[in-house]
Amino acid sequence: MFNRKKSKQSSTQQTDKDEGVHGVSEVRDLFNTLSSSYDFINHQGTYNGVGYWVSYYRSLIDAQELHKSVLSVIPSLEKINLGQMRESIPIEDTLITSTRTVIEDRIMRGHIAIRLDANLDECLLINVVAQHGRQVDKPELEFGIISPQEAFVEDIDINLNLVRKRLPVPSLQVTELTVGTLSKTKVAVLAIEGIVDKENVDTVVKRISEIDFDEILDGSHLAQMLYDDTNTLFPLFLYTERPDRIASALAEGKVAMIVDRSSSALIAPTILLEYFITMEDYNMPWVPASAFRLLRIFAVIFSIFATPLYVAVLTYHYELIPKDLLETIVTSRNLIPFQPLIEALFLEISIELLREAAARLPTKVGQTLGIVGGIVIGQAAVVAGLTSNILLIIVALSALASFVTPIYKMGNAIRLLRFPFLVGAQIWGLLGITISAVFLMTHLIKLTSMGHPYLEPIYPFHIKDWKDSFVRLPFTFFKSRPVNLRTEDTTRQSKPKKSKRKTNDFNE
Amino acid sequence: MNQTDVNEKYMVAPFYVFFLVHSMQTGIGVLSFQRILAKSTGTDGWISILLAGLIVHSLIWVIYKIFSMVPGDILSVNHHAFGKWGGNLFSLLFIAYFLVLGSTVMVSYIQIIHVWMFEEVPAWSFSLVFLILIYYINTGGFRTITGIAFLSVMMTFWLAFVLFYAMKYSEFTNLLPVFDHSLLDIWTGTKHSALSMIGFELILMFYPFIKDAKASQKYAHGGALTTTLITVIVYLVSLVFYSQNQLVLNIWPTLTMTSIVELAFIQRFEYIYVSWWAIVIIPNITISLWAASRGFKRLFNVQQKYPLWGMSLIILIINIFFFDVDSLNILEKIINPYGVLFLVSYLPLLLVIIYIKKKRNRL
Numbered sequence: 084m085f086n087r088k089k090s091k092q093s094s095t096q097q098t099d100k101d102e103g104v105h106g107v108s109e110v111r112d113l114f115n116t117l118s119s120s121y122d123f124i125n126h127q128g129t130y131n132g133v134g135y136w137v138s139y140y141r142s143l144i145d146a147q148e149l150h151k152s153v154l155s156v157i158p159s160l161e162k163i164n165l166g167q168m169r170e171s172i173p174i175e176d177t178l179i180t181s182t183r184t185v186i187e188d189r190i191m192r193g194h195i196a197i198r199l200d201a202n203l204d205e206c207l208l209i210n211v212v213a214q215h216g217r218q219v220d221k222p223e224l225e226f227g228i229i230s231p232q233e234a235f236v237e238d239i240d241i242n243l244n245l246v247r248k249r250l251p252v253p254s255l256q257v258t259e260l261t262v263g264t265l266s267k268t269k270v271a272v273l274a275i276e277g278i279v280d281k282e283n284v285d286t287v288v289k290r291i292s293e294i295d296f297d298e299i300l301d302g303s304h305l306a307q308m309l310y311d312d313t314n315t316l317f318p319l320f321l322y323t324e325r326p327d328r329i330a331s332a333l334a335e336g337k338v339a340m341i342v343d344r345s346s347s348a349l350i351a352p353t354i355l356l357e358y359f360i361t362m363e364d365y366n367m368p369w370v371p372a373s374a375f376r377l378l379r380i381f382a383v384i385f386s387i388f389a390t391p392l393y394v395a396v397l398t399y400h401y402e403l404i405p406k407d408l409l410e411t412i413v414t415s416r417n418l419i420p421f422q423p424l425i426e427a428l429f430l431e432i433s434i435e436l437l438r439e440a441a442a443r444l445p446t447k448v449g450q451t452l453g454i455v456g457g458i459v460i461g462q463a464a465v466v467a468g469l470t471s472n473i474l475l476i477i478v479a480l481s482a483l484a485s486f487v488t489p490i491y492k493m494g495n496a497i498r499l500l501r502f503p504f505l506v507g508a509q510i511w512g513l514l515g516i517t518i519s520a521v522f523l524m525t526h527l528i529k530l531t532s533m534g535h536p537y538l539e540p541i542y543p544f545h546i547k548d549w550k551d552s553f554v555r556l557p558f559t560f561f562k563s564r565p566v567n568l569r570t571e572d573t574t575r576q577s578k579p580k581k582s583k584r585k586t587n588d589f590n591e
Numbered sequence: 592m593n594q595t596d597v598n599e600k601y602m603v604a605p606f607y608v609f610f611l612v613h614s615m616q617t618g619i620g621v622l623s624f625q626r627i628l629a630k631s632t633g634t635d636g637w638i639s640i641l642l643a644g645l646i647v648h649s650l651i652w653v654i655y656k657i658f659s660m661v662p663g664d665i666l667s668v669n670h671h672a673f674g675k676w677g678g679n680l681f682s683l684l685f686i687a688y689f690l691v692l693g694s695t696v697m698v699s700y701i702q703i704i705h706v707w708m709f710e711e712v713p714a715w716s717f718s719l720v721f722l723i724l725i726y727y728i729n730t731g732g733f734r735t736i737t738g739i740a741f742l743s744v745m746m747t748f749w750l751a752f753v754l755f756y757a758m759k760y761s762e763f764t765n766l767l768p769v770f771d772h773s774l775l776d777i778w779t780g781t782k783h784s785a786l787s788m789i790g791f792e793l794i795l796m797f798y799p800f801i802k803d804a805k806a807s808q809k810y811a812h813g814g815a816l817t818t819t820l821i822t823v824i825v826y827l828v829s830l831v832f833y834s835q836n837q838l839v840l841n842i843w844p845t846l847t848m849t850s851i852v853e854l855a856f857i858q859r860f861e862y863i864y865v866s867w868w869a870i871v872i873i874p875n876i877t878i879s880l881w882a883a884s885r886g887f888k889r890l891f892n893v894q895q896k897y898p899l900w901g902m903s904l905i906i907l908i909i910n911i912f913f914f915d916v917d918s919l920n921i922l923e924k925i926i927n928p929y930g931v932l933f934l935v936s937y938l939p940l941l942l943v944i945i946y947i948k949k950k951r952n953r954l
């Protein structure tokens with residue numbers, strides 16, 4: 084088989100030598116097949132008595148470029164042959180070949196094929212692919228107030244450019260692979276050589292090339308096929324639309340994957356705590372950064388456990404509540420005909436409905452949803468005596484708390500995690516919650532991302548990696564790269580601190 | 592006996608031995624040891640605990656000494672010392688011991704749940720859920736088990752501090768008189784506090800899973816020391832909180848003490864305590880059943896899941912047919928005299944036999 088990557092590199096010097104005797108009719112056959120589609124154009128022209136064919140998909144190519152750089156060049160030639168044309172046409176990605184698979188592949192990627200009447204089997208392929216797509220825009224899912232306002236778009240080259248601009252070093256290596264028998268999606272695997280553990284890159288490349296699926300639509304679609312364990316709620320690869328996150332992950336020694344036609348890139352291997360990190364944490368002084376990170380982790384715990392605790396305590400252990408507080412709760416609940424679980428499920432499910440509806444509705448209609456959901460349904464449910472005020476507060480807070488996760492997919496996991504805990508709370512109260520928690524703990528311990536433990540640095544316990552986990556310590560502590568990544572080069576700052584910034588009489 | 596070697600991928604760092612030993616030692620015992628100890632030794636009970644701790648330390652030393660001469664686990668040591676048949680017989684005894692240990696811990700915990708939280712829920716339903724959970728943990732291999740033990744210690748350490756709340760109502764003169772008991776009384780007390788000390792012997796099974804195992808001895812001692820100190824503190828707090836006469840009547844003094852905690856938004860802390868104690872209990876049962884099933888696996892060359900299934904089934908059946916076995920009774924009547932006696936006498940004997948064999952081989 085012909086290696087595409089190599090052929091691209093050497094295309095300028097070498098015409099393809101693979102043409103076999105049997106390939107002759109194949110090329111014509113290919114063009115006959117392609118012509119059956121209505122957007123495939125076979126343009127016939129004659130110049131100096133030599134007939135030539137220009138064939139392409141009009142939906143794939145840039146017509147202006149075709150006119151300007153190809154069709155207008157042909158009349159200026161003295162002699163018509165493919166080699167001559169190739170030299171005069173001001174486009175560098177060209178190839179002369181008569182191998183069917185190469186021709187087919189390239190035409191499908193927006194090349195035009197020029198053939199001469201004299202030899203209809205030999206093609207000059209010229210890249211005039213149309214570059215449609217949106218401009219680099221602000222991040223929508225991972226918006227940051229004090230961080231760069233650039234996000235990935237759907238084009239792999241623009242995305243690579245966004246990353247390369249942040250890491251202008253030759254050691255940033257890109258390996259390109261193609262997956263999907265139908266979609267032929269390009270996947271670029273990025274890693275900084277000399278830092279990254281080669282084994283990680285090899286595993287990623289191996290797993291990607293092992294994929295046998297017809298259509299890869301998006302990065303997260305691909306990610307699920309690369310997971311170590313598919314039966315999990317948790318995202319094992321971090322799915323981000325921020326180029327700065329990719330750049331920092333690469334600098335730490337991780338592997339990034341950029342998928343064509345996907346506005347997000349993937350990072351692997353990841354750890355659980357990474358999903359509660361925003362890039363803003365690095366742009367703020369370490370104290371607020373750590374405080375907000377702790378707040379986020381608290382929010383997640385609250386969001387998972389608040390409603391189950393309410394159900395557990397009010398169903399089985401109301402003795403836990405002191406007398407004065409119990410009075411408040413009893414007054415708020417005395418007209419409610421249901422047990423706490425029904426009450427909680429009613430509210431939780433309506434919040435989930437609102438959330439799902441808000442995600443599906445067009446933005447303009449969506450605005451009314453907040454009013455309908457928040458005020459009308461919530462207040463009405465309380466007035467109608469279906470739920471208690473206290474539970475309404477708890478559910479609303481825990482819904483709010485689940486939005487603080489910077490990575491949307493982790494938010495989804497947390498959204499769902501609450502329900503098994505609710506069931507546990509209903510069955511055995513606090514004990515049920517504890518048992519569910521041990522199940523969750525076990526699951527997290529067992530999870531691995533590209534073979535690296537997911538719960539690191541908690542277990543396996545690596546004190547060195549705590550500098551950037553629950554808290555973000557000052558950058559003077561960032562002397563080494565994360566231990567669990569087993570990077571080749573572990574030092575992040577070689578020299579010790581230079582001069583003292585501040586001196587006063589006290590320090591003298 | 593060719594499966595003694597454990598792939599390095601499955602090994603854990605030496606310092607986890609601290610958590611494995613400590614989490615295995617802490618279990619049911621620490622909730623209820625005060626009563627019998629107070630009966631026999633009263634105010635001098637803490638001396639008995641320290642003495643028991645000392646014995647545990649020397650046994651840990653013996654275990655590491657044994658393994659420094661014959662690397663592997665207890666099965667290979669037995670094999671080495673007593674040959675095929677004798678060794679296997681003793682190995683079977685150990686397997687049975689681990690199984691009984693695991694199942695009594697579970698039965699006792701279920702009994703606590705019955706008394707303190709849910710009276711009417713049948714025991715088999717609790718044990719079914721626990722066994723599923725334990726099977727799930729076991730399928731993750733020894734690293735997952737270590738992780739659970741580690742997180743369990745981390746997450747339950749604060750429970751020890753809850754007891755300081757009880758100090759508010761303490762009467763320190765209860766500690767007196769000191770050195771009031773005869774040596775015989777103290778020795779009886781030591782025997783009685785053994786229940787809250789056993790668990791370290793699981794090193795016999797997981798030793799080959801420790802990376803650089805010789806370096807882990809200090810962590811094993813550290814774990815045992817922590818347990819001893821916590822037990823002493825718990826005993827002292829119980830002494831100052833209860834009067835002697837109350838203490839000998841209370842089956843679970845530790846739990847009763849927690850029920851007086853009262854904060855602005857929470858009271859009756861024992862509900863939280865009992866539920867949270869599940870995190871302490873689960874690694875306990877998990878490690879015991881893991882050890883038992885691994886021993887079975889090594890002895891009979893089967894996949895570990897089959898003995899684990901079988902043992903789970905046995906425990907489930909026990910829980911179906913015997914509602915609330917007086918498990919403390921079992922612990923005191925079977926595990927304590929025979930199990931502990933077996934350990935205390937067998938391990939030094941094993942060391943001596945191995946030592947003699949080695950000497951003889953060299954000559």
